[in-house]
Amino acid sequence: MFGLSSVADRVSLTVVSTFMLVAVLLLSLHQFSPSSRIHNHCRALQRDGWWADKQSLLWQPNGCTLRKYSALDVQKCLAPSPAHTSTLISEHVLFIGDSSLRNKFYALANIINPDYMRTVSDTKAHSDLTVGWPAIGGAVARFIWDPYLSSNQTRKVLEGRAPVAPRVLIVGTGAWYLHNGDESGGVHEWRKTVDRLVLDIAALRDNGSVEHIYVSPISTVVPSALSTERRRTLNPDAISNMNAYMDALDLPMLMAWLRMTEGMAAETQDGLHYSKVLNNRAVGVLLNRVCNREVLAKHVRPPFLTTCCFEYPAPNGFVVLMMALTAVGLPLLIVLGRQLPAGAMPSARTLRQMLVFGGVLLLIYVCDRTPLFAKLHKSFDARVFALLIGLALAGGVATWDEDKSGGFLGRQQTDEWKGWMQIIILVYHLLNASTVAAIYNPVRVLVAMYLFMTGYGHCVFFVKKADFGIKRLTSVLLRTNVLAVALAYMMNTSYMDYYFAPLSSAWVLVVWLTMRVAPALNQTNGVWAKLLVSAALVSAVNRWHLWPFALLARLGVRWVQREWEFRFGVDIFIVYIGMATALVVVRHSTQLQQHVRWAQMQRWAMLLSAACVAWYFWFEATRKDKFVYNAWHPYVSPFVVLAFVVLRNSTETLRCHTSSLYRATGLISLELFIAQFHLFLAADTKAVLVLTHPRLWFINLAVVSVVFVGMCRLLGDASGAIVAWMMAVPSGAATAAAAASGEPTAGCADDIAMLELGPNLVTDTGDTGGDGRQTRVLSRLDRLAAKPRLIMRVGQWLRHVAVHSLGLRWALGLLALLVLNNIYD
Structure with missing residues (x-):
């Protein structure tokens, strides 16, 4: 009803990419021209602005954010x-x-x-x-x-x-x-x-x-x-x-x-x-005008809480390397790739995906780590929040269509689930709704729902497939973390800042270890004892501060212990609830549906679930503040999540219909969540990114949303291709295998969690046409990947990489832009 064909999808992404490229080039010429004096927004701070929120007197300079001194x-x-x-x-x-x-x-x-x-x-x-x-x-x-x-x-x-x-x-x-x-x-x-x-x-x-x-x-x-x-x-x-x-x-x-x-x-x-x-x-404006350069010059680590009269730090070595690879290295490899022996390097398709990945990362860097685009303060407006949620709901209803393969928590339904939750989270962050406890509390439940699906999906896979191979586990962890780790290096942030990636990864490991130990018990009632023991041990580690933070500090990883323990502990039971649900569904769903009182049980479950949801909203709205609610959240959120699962699957019509808009959003939910820190928002979610004019809020939101979703689609495809190459599994073959088996594709972190990456997959030897691919069976399921011929690859790259005039100009131009960003006055 609403789906786009692959050709139209490629055309739309090409249009978005071209638009962003032209916009960045034109704005660069204006922003860094010798006659321009606006790049650090000092003049805008001194002369112009408006009240973003007259109730709380939030002053918004034209194009930058203020620091509270x-x-x-x-x-x-x-x-x-x-x-x-x-x-x-x-x-x-x-x-x-x-x-x-x-x-x-x-x-x-x-x-x-x-x-x-x-x-x-x-x-x-x-x-x-x-x-x-x-x-x-x-x-x-x-x-x-x-x-x-x-x-x-x-x-x-x-x-x-x-x-x-x-x-x-x-x-x-x-x-x-x-x-x-x-x-x-x-x-x-x-x-x-x-x-x-x-x-x-x-x-x-x-x-x-x-x-x-x-x-x-x-x-x-x-x-x-x-x-x-x-x-x-x-x-x-x-x-x-x-x-x-x-x-x-x-x-x-x-x-x-x-x-x-x-x-x-x-x-x-x-x-x-x-x-x-x-x-x-008024004095705050004066202090920002006078003091930002001196005070903020000593604070060169993000997040940059102000962008007024602020000189961004010079690009780090990782950014320079990414620029060189994207502007020169990868294009040359694509051009010269067919002259190299088969298998000496990634295929042309994989190289193109790497080029896309690097290009989008550079775009993200320019958007959030240079003054090229304006940044605005976030402020909450209840009417705008209701309007955006209403528009999202209308879009979901308009794209409601039939899913013939629908079933209890099927792939289409979980994609839809992740999609509408991600839309709510984006609106929540855009409008700084965390300041409103009545909105903050339900959003905490959305995070619990994500983790519920993590426990449910992985447990279903382990019970059905009994595949505890390191290869699959590595694929899941790589797919979950490749974008977060790359951004941590690119933006000079902490891996913990993109908290869903480490949180999901930690729970994936917990589920894997729980099911991997004594796997024979997974088919007996002894599995319940394993879940209880695992929950007790994990709770003890978090409660008694037994995480290896000292080791992480020695490795140079910035990790805030209190923040991690809060993020992990506030939903410490929901993953086990998801695993328990999976065990019940896999082992007892048939018997339950054949029970003589199944219809009566359904009616009572629906009635109790509806009452539970209504009670929850009363409960969370009557807590004193969100800090009081957080103490209750681990114990009340499982009831709400299970109530939603029951209501969403209560009838055959609901099970067999989903929203294509939400499904498409859910397929890139991981990229949407992580990239929003610097592309949809800015300053590591502390501000709003502006691609148009700062006063045209709704027009800017529309433009940013189109660009943001398009870039996340590109990141999702590129990340999947990179992980497939790293694991010696071509993404096309993996997708085909998943489609044949009914399993989700590698569109997002939780999808690949259910994807079987085992034998009978084709390795990528470098020929996109398929003629140069060699089919072979992986000898061991736990093998991480086919051993890459690193010496030959490096030798071939060094031998064939030369200075390409066009690529060199692009690299020098982008480097000059970023250098001027930090020295121009």
Whole structure:
């Protein structure tokens, strides 16, 4: 009903790939051209932005994400330098202006020294202020009350004659010229002050005495909230014209501060001064503009929690190697491959899949480890969440079709199951729904469902096939981990960051060991004792912290013990529930269906399952928070999972119908889950990737989704081909064997878990046409793979790899782009 033919599928993926290639090239020309000054988003941070969430006052600069600065971060950035430690006054941030700037000084002072705000109430309103760290000595920030920028003290600073020049200088004027026009000379005198300020700033920049200089715009006023006297003088149109005049003079305006006050009448009581929270956000913009390069330069490991005024680290050796292989090495091998002896290297098809794999990895790197594409903060919106889930549900209903091979937890049904769960998880991550306990809790159940299928699928295979071969186990682990491991090296992240891969791998090993020990018991009731013993041992290892983390640390693997033990322990029983379900289905399903009271048991099971689901949603919604729920989750999630299994298979119509949209999504669920960290999302899921314009949220979501799904399809096919080559099993033969036996294909991690990779498979000798393939039977089931002729392969590669002019240009061009990303200013 909705399925795409293989030809149409290839065409769609080609279109997506071509679109991404052209887009990256065009944006590269724009982003890294000599005239561009936007690549690190400093200017965008300083001048533009909007409120992504007015309720929580989440400020979104145009194209980058902000860092929330703590007192320690501010101290790292603004602590007095050795040259200033002996000076009595060594301010590093100096505000000069009126009450609007004073409120921003208060916001900064509250970060530097929260105790300071308890004593400031005794200070006169129109007076100078100073705040610092007592343990360090001297001043960190100072405020000079001078709304006209005309005092002797101000003139000394602006003319570079102050005893100590500040590192950061923020000045502002205008409101008092309007409010006291008769005394100050009004707008005419204000223009003279601003014109002189232009010359002063130019002189300070020339002598380099002040590192950062900014001009505060005049804040937007709310006439309805102003007093009668202020309403008469503080005209919004006049303020707008004054700000436009300063901006036209190319002053270093903090225009983002002005954008923050527009349309924010709820954040002011007197119509002129804004709330503490809003001033805190304004100071956050200032700190990100001033401190990001210095503070974040010392934090070069991802995740990069901010992309504003941030220089990404240079590409590591693995990235450079991948660039060389993708741009030069693999294309040459494809071209020259037919001149080599059969079996000396992978087939042309496998080489093309390797090329695709490397190309998509490089695309992911460019998207998330360079400033080429914008990144936005994630924020939760209940209406958007409901809309996206509704659209996904509508898509599933529209693609509902008949599955003639349907049965209890059949392949099509489990593919569909993984598909709709993955869609929900993507929406959940996109909208940062983890902050909402009523959504976080059910999503934890979705992870439990994945693990339930892991236990169920592997146990069914082991009971039916009794195949505990190392070859099959290795294939499963490689297929599960090849993308996660490659991304860990490529993106300089931790393998643990892609937690589903290590989690699934660990449980695969647990199931394999449980069924491998005393395999004769698998056909008797003794298997239940094995499950209980295994569950007890695994629980003890996790509870008593017996994982070999010390060994991993010695091997250089970054592994957070608490995070792993939480991830593993929160669903520690569900895999065994899946195994128990598999044993019941395999050994007793026929007897149960022939029981005289089977129909009655079905009705009661459906009724209890529906009640269980309803009870669960009441239960999880009434917990105090998600942390309280997590303590209950290992014990309540199995009931919900089993209830869903019963309801999904309760009638023949439900068993024999599935959604083709969800099935297609489920086939690449592993790639969707792992690649979302850097392609669908960004900054290791901490932000949202933007491929269009930052303000076009829904259009960007549509474009990113198409590109993301297309790239994951390519990654899925490429990963399967690479694993098949590594295991000396051609993916085409494996797929054919699986189709013939009714087993799932190698489309995702859990599919290959049920795939028999045993004898009678064809090895890949390098000829895609099939004429050069040699059929042979693997002598031992546990053999890892046919021994590769490494010496001959390496020798042939070294002999035939030469400098190809086109490939060399591609490699140098991409290398130059990535290098410029880190040195261009």
